[in-house]
Amino acid sequence: MEPAIVSQNLLTDNPELYEHQFPDPDHRAARFVHDVLRRFGGGKSIVDIGCGTGRDAGHLASLGYTVTGLDLSERMLSHARERHPAVRFEHGDMRSFRLGRRFDAVTCLDSAFLYCHRNEELSAFLDRCREHLTPGGLLVAEMRNGAFFLGNTELLDGTSTRSVTWDGVTYTSRTTLWIDHAEQLLRRHRVWEWPGCVEPLHQNSAWRLLFPQELRHFLSLAGFEVLAMFDQPGPRTDRPWSADAELSTALSADRLHVVARLRA
Secondary structure, eight states: OOOSOOOSSTTTTOHHHHHHHSOOTTOHHHHHHHHHHHHHTOOSEEEEETOTTSHHHHHHHHTTOEEEEEESOHHHHHHHHHHOTTSEEEEOOTTTOOOSSOEEEEEEOTTGGGGOOSHHHHHHHHHHHHHHEEEEEEEEEEEEOGGGGSSOOTTTSSOEEEEEEETTEEEEEEEEEEEETTTTEEEEEEEEEOTTOSSOEEEEEEEEOOOHHHHHHHHHHTTEEEEEEEOBSBTTSSSBOOTTOOOBOOOOSSEEEEEEEEOO
16 A cells, blocks of 8 residues: 655654654653753743654643744644644744744754754854853753764664554665764665555765764853763663753763753
């Protein structure tokens, strides 16, 4: 059966499939943000960069936050607006957005930060964060950790295969990751197939690999003071996040979490 999908990027073009592939029934990501903001005094207004389906923004709104979500995908935003009416959703690029107001916190989860591939893009995004934060406001980011790949190849060895069944159709992906050393990028090639598809769907994407000290440098130049940088625990780590968690600063795991305050 040929599924009723339109796609250049299967998951982001089909938000319901995306949430089915990456379920978060316990709202681990949103609870992580909530606990971090309480721990570091982050206030009650948030702009969520790369908000996707709006799942995290919607749960934060249910906890009493005033939330604005920003994303480039119109399909994701349409899905988010329909399901999370308490949240304001805006279409925009993380490197150039202008929302006309300031917030107590900027959140940037699931490696959205790393879609800024070049130094000037990183600086532009952090400039946008600075312009949209109140003095003393927080930037909370969660991303892949460039330092993890120093001598660690477990994510780079071979091709990973994964299947997900949605609306009666089984979609199978084959994913290969490799490091583009010259560009300092983690590149991904993913091939999707499903019953009845005319030809496989090939997708390419990449994330900037940032080392902890490099990230500290970019944040300092943009006017931020790093309050915490840790690899464990977190919403997507082996050690689950909890409000009273002790933060590991070994910075050797796959995920990196950053909390930075805009200097007054």
